[in-house]
Amino acid sequence: MDIDLSSDDLAFQQEVREFLATNAYKHGADYAQWRLNWFKLAREKGGWDVTKWPEAFGGPGWSPTQHYIWEQETAIAQTPWDLPFGLSMLAPVLMSHGNEEQQNRFLPDIRDRKVNWCQGYSEPNAGSDLANLKTKAVLSEDGSHYTVTGTKIWTTLAHIADWIFCLTRTSDSGKKQEGITFLLIPMKQAGIEVKPIITLGGSHTVNMVHLTDVKVPVENRVGEEGKGWGYAKGLLAHERTGLAGISKSLAALENLRKQANEVKRGNGTLLDDPSYRAKLAELEIDLLATEFTELRSLASAANGAEPGPESSILKLKGTEIQQRIQKLTVEAGGIYSAAWGAMPVGHMFARGGMSGYLSSRAYTIYGGASEVQRDVIAKNVLGIKRSQTK
Numbered sequence: 001m002d003i004d005l006s007s008d009d010l011a012f013q014q015e016v017r018e019f020l021a022t023n024a025y026k027h028g029a030d031y032a033q034w035r036l037n038w039f040k041l042a043r044e045k046g047g048w049d050v051t052k053w054p055e056a057f058g059g060p061g062w063s064p065t066q067h068y069i070w071e072q073e074t075a076i077a078q079t080p081w082d083l084p085f086g087l088s089m090l091a092p093v094l095m096s097h098g099n100e101e102q103q104n105r106f107l108p109d110i111r112d113r114k115v116n117w118c119q120g121y122s123e124p125n126a127g128s129d130l131a132n133l134k135t136k137a138v139l140s141e142d143g144s145h146y147t148v149t150g151t152k153i154w155t156t157l158a159h160i161a162d163w164i165f166c167l168t169r170t171s172d173s174g175k176k177q178e179g180i181t182f183l184l185i186p187m188k189q190a191g192i193e194v195k196p197i198i199t200l201g202g203s204h205t206v207n208m209v210h211l212t213d214v215k216v217p218v219e220n221r222v223g224e225e226g227k228g229w230g231y232a233k234g235l236l237a238h239e240r241t242g243l244a245g246i247s248k249s250l251a252a253l254e255n256l257r258k259q260a261n262e263v264k265r266g267n268g269t270l271l272d273d274p275s276y277r278a279k280l281a282e283l284e285i286d287l288l289a290t291e292f293t294e295l296r297s298l299a300s301a302a303n304g305a306e307p308g309p310e311s312s313i314l315k316l317k318g319t320e321i322q323q324r325i326q327k328l329t330v331e332a333g334g335i336y337s338a339a340w341g342a343m344p345v346g347h348m349f350a351r352g353g354m355s356g357y358l359s360s361r362a363y364t365i366y367g368g369a370s371e372v373q374r375d376v377i378a379k380n381v382l383g384i385k386r387s388q389t390k
């Protein structure tokens with residue numbers, strides 16, 4: 001596609017830059033207040049707070065190029081923290097499969113960043129093989145509510161979430177993919193216990209969530225009973241596209257170059273080292289190729305298409321690139337990167353480098369492991385049939 005910026009696009013880019021510069025966080029200000037106000041101002045610009053939502057639900061109705069510009073500019077500017085679970089994962093499901101009552105009930109709070117959601121898909125024996133999930137939801141005789149019992153695992157930010165969107169099993173008959181029901185469950189209630197899991201990088205972001213006889217009103221079921229698998233798959237495609245983080249990687253690569261230029265090597269810097277330069281060049285080539293796949297995906301989204309199997313290409317390549325950036329950061333920091341958790345020494349950028357590197361191991365696991373993405377690409381993009389084994 002043509003990504004030369006027209007005069008209208010250049011004017012838009014300028015408008016975005018001005019918005020981001022004018023509303024940047026001012027040192028010493030109340031961060032929480034600034035964050036909410038930023039989203040309010042972005043909303044007043046005409047849907048800049050929900051850039052990926054369709055126009056019918058308040059989105060800006062941008063062209064692919066405008067989305068591209070927004071991603072580029074926000075990757076280098078300071079924007080408030082935002083979570084994908086409600087905004088980019090649940091919201092599209094509610095827009096496509098929720099009823100009007102659910103859309104009116106949940107979408108405004110998601111848009112106002114008033115509630116935090118988490119994703120209750122994975123279970124101890126259901127990760128890549130998600131359809132194996134066992135968390136049971138039993139409908140009461142009067143049909144008014146479900147009683148949910150089971151365990152979810154790796155639930156990101158469950159400890160700060162107000163709600164969880166959950167895949168539950170309402171039937172054991174037929175194929176595993178059938179009999180899965182999509183429920184919306186408030187987190188702060190009796191019967192829900194959240195236990196922290198501390199990951200390799202030393203942080204607490206994921207949890208184990210135990211649900212015991214949790215009553216869920218039938219109004220909190222999205223779509224039809226037993227049809228949750230179809231909704232869940234659509235959500236995963238949105239999740240995968242979001243995880244690619246191409247614009248952020250472009251900004252991080254730029255940063256990496258600056259960092260390498262700070263590191264003395266012989267008479268020059270690490271940036272003069274042919275072996276390090278070669279790695280940066282390979283990274284840049286892969287990143288640009290992936291960026292073009294993202295542009296194609298943005299173009300079809302702007303024409304109303306839901307993300308398809310190409311989201312697996314973006315997830316696969318995008319997360320591998322993010323890991324390579326983390327690895328090269330640690331490499332540039334050298335021995336100083338190893339001083340993780342100890343008194344800070346050496347280059348500023350090396351601090352936290354190792355923690356970032358270790359945490360980045362998870363990028364190619366969550367949202368569907370790389371091996372699984374390769375399977376999806378082989379089957380649904382390349383059309384390769386699984387070989388028959390005896």
Ligand SMILES: Cc1cc2nc3c(=O)[nH]c(=O)nc-3n(C[C@H](O)[C@H](O)[C@H](O)COP(=O)(O)OP(=O)(O)OC[C@H]3O[C@@H](n4cnc5c(N)ncnc54)[C@H](O)[C@@H]3O)c2cc1C
Nearest residue numbers: 119120121122127128154155156362365366367368369371
């Ligand atoms: C940091 C982090 C955050 C997460 N956040 C969430 C969250 O918020 N909500 C949520 O629901 N889940 C979350 N997850 C779970 C994540 O989606 C799963 O970890 C992922 O789907 C893999 O499942 P698993 O861990 O059970 O590994 P497994 O499925 O047991 O896989 C183990 C290994 O076997 C490979 N493998 C499995 N099947 C195949 C196959 N068919 N072909 C080839 N190789 C295969 C995998 O690629 C992997 O390398 C998170 C995970 C992590 C690490």
